[in-house]
Amino acid sequence: MxxxxxxxxxxxxxxxxxxxxxxxxxxxxxxxxxxxxxxxxxxxxxxxxxxxxxxxxxxxxxxxxxxxxxxxxxxxxxxxxxxxxxxxxxxxxxxxxxxxxxxxxxxxxxxxxxxxxxxxxxxxxxxxxxxxxxxSRQFEMVGKSEELDQIKSMIDKVAPTEARVLITGENGTGKELVAHWLHEKSDRNKGPFIEVNCAAIPSELIESELFGHVKGAFTSANKDRAGKFEAANGGTIFLDEIGDMSLSAQAKVLRALQENRVQRVGSDKDIKVDVRVIAATNKKLKEEIDAKKFREDLYHRLAVIIIHVPALKDRRADIPELIQHFTEKIAEEQGTKPKVFDPEAISLMEKHKWTGNIRELRNVVERLIILGDQQITKDDVKSFVQIKTN
Missing domain, CATH: 3.40.50.2300 (Response regulator)
Structure with a gap:
Protein backbone atom coordinates (compact mmCIF):
# COMPACT_ATOMS: atom_id res chain seq x y z
CA MET A 1 0.00 0.00 0.00
CA SER A 136 25.23 -8.16 -8.87
CA ARG A 137 24.55 -11.41 -7.00
CA GLN A 138 24.69 -13.35 -10.26
CA PHE A 139 28.24 -12.08 -10.76
CA GLU A 140 29.29 -12.35 -7.12
CA MET A 141 32.95 -13.13 -6.48
CA VAL A 142 32.94 -15.82 -3.81
CA GLY A 143 35.89 -16.67 -1.61
CA LYS A 144 38.29 -15.24 0.96
CA SER A 145 41.61 -16.56 -0.28
CA GLU A 146 44.61 -14.26 -0.47
CA GLU A 147 44.60 -14.62 -4.25
CA LEU A 148 40.98 -13.48 -4.53
CA ASP A 149 41.53 -10.65 -2.05
CA GLN A 150 44.33 -9.35 -4.26
CA ILE A 151 42.01 -9.35 -7.28
CA LYS A 152 39.29 -7.52 -5.35
CA SER A 153 41.82 -4.95 -4.15
CA MET A 154 43.02 -4.43 -7.72
CA ILE A 155 39.43 -3.98 -8.93
CA ASP A 156 38.78 -1.35 -6.24
CA LYS A 157 41.84 0.61 -7.39
CA VAL A 158 41.32 0.29 -11.13
CA ALA A 159 37.53 0.39 -11.56
CA PRO A 160 37.05 4.15 -10.89
CA THR A 161 39.62 5.00 -13.57
CA GLU A 162 39.30 4.88 -17.36
CA ALA A 163 42.32 2.56 -17.69
CA ARG A 164 41.93 -0.34 -20.08
CA VAL A 165 42.25 -3.75 -18.44
CA LEU A 166 43.42 -7.10 -19.80
CA ILE A 167 42.16 -10.06 -17.76
CA THR A 168 44.11 -13.29 -18.14
CA GLY A 169 43.48 -16.80 -16.91
CA GLU A 170 42.35 -20.30 -17.86
CA ASN A 171 38.85 -21.06 -19.08
CA GLY A 172 36.30 -21.26 -16.28
CA THR A 173 38.25 -19.21 -13.74
CA GLY A 174 35.76 -16.32 -13.67
CA LYS A 175 37.34 -13.69 -15.91
CA GLU A 176 33.89 -12.42 -16.86
CA LEU A 177 33.11 -11.82 -13.16
CA VAL A 178 36.12 -9.53 -12.91
CA ALA A 179 34.95 -7.64 -16.00
CA HIS A 180 31.45 -7.20 -14.57
CA TRP A 181 32.80 -5.89 -11.26
CA LEU A 182 35.14 -3.46 -13.00
CA HIS A 183 32.04 -2.06 -14.69
CA GLU A 184 29.83 -2.18 -11.58
CA LYS A 185 32.37 -0.22 -9.52
CA SER A 186 33.14 2.32 -12.24
CA ASP A 187 31.54 5.69 -12.97
CA ARG A 188 30.08 4.05 -16.07
CA ASN A 189 27.91 1.62 -14.11
CA LYS A 190 24.70 3.34 -15.20
CA GLY A 191 25.72 2.84 -18.82
CA PRO A 192 25.55 -0.41 -20.82
CA PHE A 193 27.81 -3.40 -20.31
CA ILE A 194 28.20 -5.11 -23.68
CA GLU A 195 29.88 -8.51 -23.80
CA VAL A 196 31.36 -9.95 -26.99
CA ASN A 197 32.71 -13.51 -27.11
CA CYS A 198 35.27 -13.18 -29.89
CA ALA A 199 35.82 -16.95 -30.02
CA ALA A 200 32.13 -17.65 -30.71
CA ILE A 201 31.79 -15.33 -33.72
CA PRO A 202 33.02 -16.50 -37.17
CA SER A 203 36.02 -14.46 -38.34
CA GLU A 204 34.12 -13.18 -41.39
CA LEU A 205 31.40 -11.72 -39.14
CA ILE A 206 33.45 -10.34 -36.24
CA GLU A 207 33.95 -6.90 -37.82
CA SER A 208 30.25 -6.51 -38.53
CA GLU A 209 29.45 -7.62 -34.97
CA LEU A 210 31.87 -5.14 -33.42
CA PHE A 211 31.45 -2.14 -35.70
CA GLY A 212 28.11 -2.68 -37.46
CA HIS A 213 27.43 -2.50 -41.18
CA VAL A 214 25.45 -0.54 -43.75
CA LYS A 215 22.83 -1.98 -46.05
CA GLY A 216 24.42 -3.79 -48.98
CA ALA A 217 27.85 -4.13 -47.35
CA PHE A 218 27.65 -7.89 -47.97
CA THR A 219 25.10 -10.39 -49.23
CA SER A 220 22.96 -10.74 -46.08
CA ALA A 221 23.22 -7.05 -45.06
CA ASN A 222 19.57 -6.16 -45.68
CA LYS A 223 19.59 -3.03 -43.51
CA ASP A 224 21.91 -0.77 -41.55
CA ARG A 225 22.98 -2.25 -38.24
CA ALA A 226 24.85 -0.74 -35.29
CA GLY A 227 27.74 -2.70 -33.84
CA LYS A 228 28.69 -3.55 -30.28
CA PHE A 229 30.97 -0.52 -29.90
CA GLU A 230 28.03 1.80 -30.64
CA ALA A 231 25.78 -0.21 -28.31
CA ALA A 232 28.34 0.23 -25.52
CA ASN A 233 28.52 4.02 -25.93
CA GLY A 234 28.73 5.63 -22.49
CA GLY A 235 29.48 2.29 -20.88
CA THR A 236 31.83 -0.67 -21.13
CA ILE A 237 32.58 -3.21 -23.85
CA PHE A 238 34.02 -6.54 -22.74
CA LEU A 239 35.98 -8.33 -25.46
CA ASP A 240 36.15 -11.88 -24.14
CA GLU A 241 38.73 -14.26 -25.66
CA ILE A 242 40.27 -11.45 -27.67
CA GLY A 243 43.17 -13.76 -28.57
CA ASP A 244 40.83 -15.45 -31.08
CA MET A 245 40.11 -12.22 -32.97
CA SER A 246 41.29 -11.96 -36.60
CA LEU A 247 44.19 -9.66 -37.43
CA SER A 248 41.89 -7.54 -39.61
CA ALA A 249 39.46 -6.98 -36.73
CA GLN A 250 42.39 -6.30 -34.40
CA ALA A 251 43.49 -3.43 -36.65
CA LYS A 252 40.03 -1.85 -36.45
CA VAL A 253 39.87 -2.29 -32.68
CA LEU A 254 43.25 -0.58 -32.43
CA ARG A 255 41.92 2.37 -34.43
CA ALA A 256 38.83 2.55 -32.23
CA LEU A 257 41.05 2.70 -29.13
CA GLN A 258 43.34 5.33 -30.64
CA GLU A 259 40.69 7.65 -32.05
CA ASN A 260 37.48 6.77 -30.16
CA ARG A 261 35.82 6.33 -33.56
CA VAL A 262 34.50 3.37 -35.53
CA GLN A 263 33.37 2.79 -39.10
CA ARG A 264 30.56 0.43 -40.00
CA VAL A 265 31.47 -2.23 -42.57
CA GLY A 266 30.81 -0.79 -46.03
CA SER A 267 30.90 2.83 -44.86
CA ASP A 268 33.60 5.48 -44.76
CA LYS A 269 31.74 7.58 -42.21
CA ASP A 270 33.30 7.88 -38.75
CA ILE A 271 31.06 7.37 -35.72
CA LYS A 272 32.34 8.77 -32.43
CA VAL A 273 32.09 6.38 -29.47
CA ASP A 274 32.83 6.76 -25.77
CA VAL A 275 33.53 3.30 -24.38
CA ARG A 276 35.83 1.72 -21.86
CA VAL A 277 37.41 -1.45 -23.22
CA ILE A 278 38.03 -4.48 -21.02
CA ALA A 279 39.50 -7.54 -22.69
CA ALA A 280 40.11 -11.12 -21.56
CA THR A 281 42.02 -14.09 -22.91
CA ASN A 282 43.00 -17.63 -21.97
CA LYS A 283 45.96 -17.43 -24.34
CA LYS A 284 49.50 -16.23 -23.72
CA LEU A 285 49.36 -13.16 -25.92
CA LYS A 286 53.11 -12.56 -25.95
CA GLU A 287 53.53 -16.01 -27.54
CA GLU A 288 50.74 -15.13 -29.98
CA ILE A 289 52.63 -11.92 -30.84
CA ASP A 290 55.81 -13.92 -31.55
CA ALA A 291 53.75 -16.22 -33.79
CA LYS A 292 52.39 -13.16 -35.68
CA LYS A 293 48.84 -14.03 -34.58
CA PHE A 294 48.29 -10.98 -32.35
CA ARG A 295 49.27 -7.34 -32.86
CA GLU A 296 51.86 -6.10 -30.40
CA ASP A 297 50.59 -2.51 -30.63
CA LEU A 298 47.07 -3.66 -29.74
CA TYR A 299 48.43 -5.67 -26.80
CA HIS A 300 50.11 -2.59 -25.35
CA ARG A 301 46.91 -0.57 -25.84
CA LEU A 302 44.83 -3.18 -24.01
CA ALA A 303 47.27 -4.19 -21.27
CA VAL A 304 47.46 -0.91 -19.36
CA ILE A 305 46.43 -2.94 -16.32
CA ILE A 306 46.72 -6.73 -16.25
CA ILE A 307 44.62 -8.75 -13.82
CA HIS A 308 45.44 -12.46 -13.69
CA VAL A 309 42.71 -14.77 -12.39
CA PRO A 310 44.35 -17.90 -10.91
CA ALA A 311 43.16 -21.42 -11.57
CA LEU A 312 40.97 -22.98 -8.90
CA LYS A 313 43.78 -25.39 -7.93
CA ASP A 314 45.79 -22.31 -6.96
CA ARG A 315 43.08 -20.96 -4.66
CA ARG A 316 41.80 -24.13 -3.00
CA ALA A 317 40.95 -22.18 0.18
CA ASP A 318 37.89 -20.85 -1.66
CA ILE A 319 36.45 -24.26 -2.54
CA PRO A 320 34.33 -24.79 0.66
CA GLU A 321 32.73 -21.36 0.31
CA LEU A 322 32.14 -21.90 -3.42
CA ILE A 323 30.46 -25.25 -2.71
CA GLN A 324 28.16 -23.56 -0.18
CA HIS A 325 27.42 -20.73 -2.61
CA PHE A 326 26.52 -23.05 -5.48
CA THR A 327 24.48 -25.30 -3.16
CA GLU A 328 22.32 -22.37 -2.06
CA LYS A 329 22.02 -20.96 -5.57
CA ILE A 330 20.99 -24.29 -7.11
CA ALA A 331 18.43 -24.89 -4.32
CA GLU A 332 16.99 -21.42 -4.96
CA GLU A 333 16.76 -22.12 -8.70
CA GLN A 334 15.07 -25.46 -8.09
CA GLY A 335 12.84 -24.24 -5.28
CA THR A 336 14.13 -26.89 -2.87
CA LYS A 337 15.82 -27.01 0.51
CA PRO A 338 19.63 -26.75 0.25
CA LYS A 339 21.46 -30.03 0.72
CA VAL A 340 24.37 -30.37 3.13
CA PHE A 341 27.91 -31.37 2.15
CA ASP A 342 29.70 -33.53 4.72
CA PRO A 343 33.13 -32.11 5.78
CA GLU A 344 34.84 -35.25 4.44
CA ALA A 345 33.11 -34.75 1.07
CA ILE A 346 34.36 -31.15 0.94
CA SER A 347 37.86 -32.24 1.95
CA LEU A 348 37.96 -34.76 -0.90
CA MET A 349 36.72 -32.18 -3.38
CA GLU A 350 39.45 -29.77 -2.27
CA LYS A 351 42.06 -32.28 -3.47
CA HIS A 352 40.64 -32.58 -7.01
CA LYS A 353 42.67 -31.05 -9.88
CA TRP A 354 39.70 -28.98 -11.19
CA THR A 355 41.04 -28.61 -14.71
CA GLY A 356 37.72 -27.00 -15.64
CA ASN A 357 38.07 -24.57 -12.73
CA ILE A 358 35.00 -22.90 -11.15
CA ARG A 359 32.78 -23.88 -14.06
CA GLU A 360 33.59 -27.55 -13.44
CA LEU A 361 33.04 -27.16 -9.69
CA ARG A 362 29.58 -25.70 -10.26
CA ASN A 363 28.63 -28.61 -12.54
CA VAL A 364 29.93 -31.17 -10.03
CA VAL A 365 27.98 -29.58 -7.16
CA GLU A 366 24.81 -29.68 -9.25
CA ARG A 367 25.44 -33.33 -10.17
CA LEU A 368 25.91 -34.29 -6.50
CA ILE A 369 22.78 -32.40 -5.45
CA ILE A 370 20.71 -34.20 -8.09
CA LEU A 371 22.11 -37.70 -7.47
CA GLY A 372 22.90 -37.56 -3.75
CA ASP A 373 20.72 -37.68 -0.64
CA GLN A 374 19.99 -34.74 1.67
CA GLN A 375 23.52 -35.05 3.04
CA ILE A 376 26.27 -35.36 0.43
CA THR A 377 28.93 -37.77 1.70
CA LYS A 378 32.49 -38.70 0.78
CA ASP A 379 31.09 -41.88 -0.83
CA ASP A 380 28.79 -39.77 -3.03
CA VAL A 381 31.80 -37.81 -4.26
CA LYS A 382 33.70 -41.03 -4.99
CA SER A 383 30.67 -42.48 -6.81
CA PHE A 384 29.72 -39.50 -8.97
CA VAL A 385 33.02 -37.62 -9.47
CA GLN A 386 36.20 -38.94 -11.02
CA ILE A 387 38.57 -37.41 -8.49
CA LYS A 388 42.02 -36.71 -9.92
CA THR A 389 44.71 -35.46 -7.61
CA ASN A 390 47.82 -35.72 -9.83
Missing amino acids: PTLLIIEDEDAIRRVLKKILSEEENNYVIDEAEDGLKGVDMIKKNTYDLVLCDIKMPKMDGLEVLSACQKLKPELPVIMISGHGDLETAVETMRMGAFDYISKPPDLNRLLNTVRIALDHTQLAQENKQLKKKV
Missing part, protein backbone atom coordinates in the same frame (compact mmCIF):
# COMPACT_ATOMS: atom_id res chain seq x y z
CA PRO A 2 1.66 3.30 -1.08
CA THR A 3 2.58 5.73 1.70
CA LEU A 4 2.39 9.46 0.95
CA LEU A 5 3.55 12.52 2.89
CA ILE A 6 1.80 15.89 2.49
CA ILE A 7 3.90 18.89 3.59
CA GLU A 8 1.60 21.96 3.59
CA ASP A 9 1.20 24.78 6.08
CA GLU A 10 -2.41 25.59 5.13
CA ASP A 11 -4.73 23.27 7.04
CA ALA A 12 -7.54 23.65 4.48
CA ILE A 13 -5.30 22.61 1.57
CA ARG A 14 -4.03 19.62 3.55
CA ARG A 15 -7.60 18.51 4.21
CA VAL A 16 -8.53 18.84 0.51
CA LEU A 17 -5.49 16.89 -0.63
CA LYS A 18 -6.03 14.18 1.95
CA LYS A 19 -9.73 13.88 1.08
CA ILE A 20 -9.03 13.55 -2.65
CA LEU A 21 -6.27 10.98 -2.14
CA SER A 22 -8.15 9.05 0.56
CA GLU A 23 -10.98 8.39 -1.88
CA GLU A 24 -8.58 6.95 -4.45
CA GLU A 25 -9.07 3.21 -5.01
CA ASN A 26 -5.43 2.46 -4.17
CA ASN A 27 -6.09 3.21 -0.47
CA TYR A 28 -3.07 5.39 0.15
CA VAL A 29 -1.60 5.69 3.63
CA ILE A 30 -1.23 9.44 4.18
CA ASP A 31 0.95 11.31 6.68
CA GLU A 32 0.87 15.09 7.18
CA ALA A 33 3.39 17.76 8.15
CA GLU A 34 2.40 21.40 8.72
CA ASP A 35 5.83 22.85 7.92
CA GLY A 36 9.04 22.02 6.07
CA LEU A 37 11.15 21.25 9.15
CA LYS A 38 8.71 18.65 10.41
CA GLY A 39 8.38 17.23 6.88
CA VAL A 40 12.13 16.73 6.52
CA ASP A 41 12.28 15.11 9.97
CA MET A 42 9.51 12.67 8.95
CA ILE A 43 11.33 11.85 5.70
CA LYS A 44 14.43 11.02 7.75
CA LYS A 45 12.54 8.70 10.10
CA ASN A 46 10.03 7.02 7.76
CA THR A 47 9.80 5.37 4.36
CA TYR A 48 7.60 7.14 1.81
CA ASP A 49 6.72 6.37 -1.79
CA LEU A 50 5.85 9.98 -2.63
CA VAL A 51 5.98 13.48 -1.13
CA LEU A 52 3.64 16.39 -1.95
CA CYS A 53 5.23 19.63 -0.80
CA ASP A 54 4.07 23.26 -0.75
CA ILE A 55 6.52 25.89 -1.99
CA LYS A 56 5.86 28.81 0.34
CA MET A 57 5.99 27.75 3.99
CA PRO A 58 7.38 29.14 7.26
CA LYS A 59 10.53 27.76 8.92
CA MET A 60 11.66 25.95 5.75
CA ASP A 61 10.28 26.58 2.25
CA GLY A 62 9.64 24.00 -0.45
CA LEU A 63 12.95 24.62 -2.25
CA GLU A 64 14.86 23.82 0.94
CA VAL A 65 12.72 20.74 1.57
CA LEU A 66 13.34 19.51 -1.99
CA SER A 67 17.07 20.06 -1.64
CA ALA A 68 17.15 18.20 1.69
CA CYS A 69 15.03 15.38 0.31
CA GLN A 70 17.38 14.87 -2.65
CA LYS A 71 20.32 14.54 -0.28
CA LEU A 72 18.49 12.19 2.09
CA LYS A 73 16.59 10.03 -0.41
CA PRO A 74 17.36 11.03 -4.00
CA GLU A 75 15.12 8.31 -5.45
CA LEU A 76 12.01 9.65 -3.64
CA PRO A 77 9.72 11.59 -6.05
CA VAL A 78 8.52 15.01 -4.85
CA ILE A 79 5.50 16.81 -6.33
CA MET A 80 5.51 20.52 -5.58
CA ILE A 81 2.31 22.44 -4.78
CA SER A 82 2.34 25.98 -6.15
CA GLY A 83 0.11 29.03 -5.87
CA HIS A 84 -0.48 31.16 -8.97
CA GLY A 85 2.32 33.49 -7.95
CA ASP A 86 4.73 30.60 -7.48
CA LEU A 87 4.73 29.22 -11.03
CA GLU A 88 8.17 30.57 -11.88
CA THR A 89 9.52 29.03 -8.67
CA ALA A 90 7.68 25.79 -9.48
CA VAL A 91 9.50 25.60 -12.80
CA GLU A 92 12.77 26.15 -10.93
CA THR A 93 11.95 23.18 -8.67
CA MET A 94 11.66 21.02 -11.80
CA ARG A 95 15.20 22.02 -12.72
CA MET A 96 16.24 21.02 -9.19
CA GLY A 97 14.76 17.55 -9.62
CA ALA A 98 11.11 17.77 -8.55
CA PHE A 99 8.95 15.14 -10.25
CA ASP A 100 6.20 17.64 -11.18
CA TYR A 101 4.08 20.44 -9.73
CA ILE A 102 0.38 21.08 -9.34
CA SER A 103 -1.36 24.41 -8.83
CA LYS A 104 -3.66 25.53 -6.02
CA PRO A 105 -6.52 24.84 -5.74
CA PRO A 106 -5.70 21.32 -6.90
CA ASP A 107 -7.61 19.93 -9.87
CA LEU A 108 -8.94 16.45 -9.02
CA ASN A 109 -7.91 14.65 -12.22
CA ARG A 110 -4.60 16.46 -12.54
CA LEU A 111 -3.66 15.59 -8.95
CA LEU A 112 -4.62 11.92 -9.18
CA ASN A 113 -2.92 11.40 -12.55
CA THR A 114 0.30 13.04 -11.37
CA VAL A 115 0.32 10.96 -8.17
CA ARG A 116 -0.30 7.71 -10.10
CA ILE A 117 2.49 8.46 -12.58
CA ALA A 118 4.91 9.37 -9.77
CA LEU A 119 4.10 6.15 -7.88
CA ASP A 120 4.59 4.11 -11.06
CA HIS A 121 7.98 5.79 -11.38
CA THR A 122 8.82 4.81 -7.78
CA GLN A 123 7.79 1.21 -8.37
CA LEU A 124 9.88 1.01 -11.54
CA ALA A 125 12.90 2.48 -9.74
CA GLN A 126 12.51 -0.08 -6.94
CA GLU A 127 12.21 -2.93 -9.45
CA ASN A 128 15.33 -1.73 -11.25
CA LYS A 129 17.16 -1.56 -7.93
CA GLN A 130 16.15 -5.13 -7.10
CA LEU A 131 17.12 -6.26 -10.59
CA LYS A 132 20.53 -4.64 -10.18
CA LYS A 133 20.96 -6.49 -6.87
CA LYS A 134 20.09 -9.76 -8.61
CA VAL A 135 22.51 -8.98 -11.42
